[in-house]
Amino acid sequence: MPEPAVLHDQCQLARTGQQPCRDEQHLVIVTGADQVFEQVGRPVPAIFQFGDGRERRTCVQQSARLGPHARTSAIGVEHEKASPEKIALIERQGGKCHFIDQPSAIYDESRRLAAELGGHFMDQFTHAERATDWRGNNNIAESIFDQMKLEPSPEPDWVVVGAGTGGTSATVGRYIHYQKLNTRLAVVDPEHSVFFDAWRDSNPDLVGTRGSRIEGIGRPRVEPSFIGQVIDRMIKVPDAASVATIRYVEDLLGRRVGGSTGTNLWGAFEIVAEMRQSRTRGSVVTLLCDGGERYANTYYDDSWVSAQGMDLDPCLERLNNFHRTGNW
Missing domain, CATH: 3.40.50.1100 (Rossmann fold)
Incomplete structure (x- = not known):
């Protein structure tokens, strides 16, 4: 990925039989x-x-x-x-x-x-949003910034996360403000979820009629744990973009990941491209949320994608262009 902006992925994968995940x-x-x-x-x-x-x-x-x-x-x-x-x-x-x-x-x-x-x-x-102490105590936000300490740009310009319960974005956003960091928080939101529109329009009572096709993120209502005041930017990501991204990065990562990771990466790529365009040096952090093993018959299945009415080609073309040139 072209300098000056560097993307870091924190892996959160956990499976049955391993130690219970701390979420x-x-x-x-x-x-x-x-x-x-x-x-x-x-x-x-x-x-x-x-x-x-x-x-x-x-x-x-x-x-x-x-x-x-x-x-x-x-x-x-x-x-x-x-x-x-x-x-x-x-x-x-x-x-x-x-x-x-x-x-x-x-x-x-x-x-x-x-x-x-x-x-x-x-x-x-x-x-x-209150199940862990957002001020520290080994929560996800503290983990992100601890892992970044030895990197060339230890204080990220942006952290990019999705919203399901709203707990992750609330924890990260609160931690950033509590620590008085210059990092900004971007939240990505899939199709049919109401978080983006509710945040944009300051309407926490907004209710949708459809569920999210991207497992783990997106809701038909604004969950009580979603705290919009700590968010600096939201990005609406088409479901086709999320699915195209996880297919595209399979060879780059050497593994399959789930749809919410694709949503995160699509938003992070957009921000990295903007930083590159403005010649801003720094770092962007996002999360690898889950493995792709359970999605062989959905996100990784061409018949399922076609039945959903998704056209992945324009998104794959954009990803290829970004990887070649750094431009979005």
Whole structure:
């Protein structure tokens, strides 16, 4: 990649069988389970929301790691178009799926199901921004800046992240302000998600009608953990661009990655190109969010892409041009 701007990727990949990942949703789940058992004193069904495809190494996978609370039955409220691979993964961890046909109904249906079964709606998205101490204590923001200390440009010009719960962008943005850094925060948002429009128009009550096709990011409503005041810029990324990017970088990285990583990289490439155009020396940091193994029948399948009405060629052409010239 042409100087003067350098892109750094922090890898967050975690898989079943490895150590539990240290993310906001997992901490909310474990904390919530502790509170339920203290109050009820017996196992109750734990209701999680997956919605638009955001299981992404949390929820049921993590509920299987609740240690002494493992008898808790986990039920994921999921969109009816969830992939067979994801359903199988949830069931393999001992969970069950409860399907809905409207993504925006996930919240009310989760609460209704919890009341009907005498269970507890974990609502792992609402308090994701406060599950870790954003001032430090080994959170994701502190990890990013610690890893950058020995780099030529240790204080990034930009950090680029996506928004699912809003917890990651809230943690990184708060940390930047708390540490009085000059780093700016950019948040990328996929099609059909409302975060970009809500942030642009200062309308936190905005509600969408469709779920995100990019697993792990994008929501039909503005989650309570999303804090727009700490964000300097948002970039709307077409789903075709996210999918084209993960295909394009497969050879560069030597591995497959998930769609949300493609969204992150597309936004980061745009910023790097702008820095190069303005001859700004510095660094840009983004995240490699998940592996691509579970997307062989979706993002990496030409038939699926065609059925979604996506044309990847213009995006691949732009990526090729960027890689050759540094221009966007």
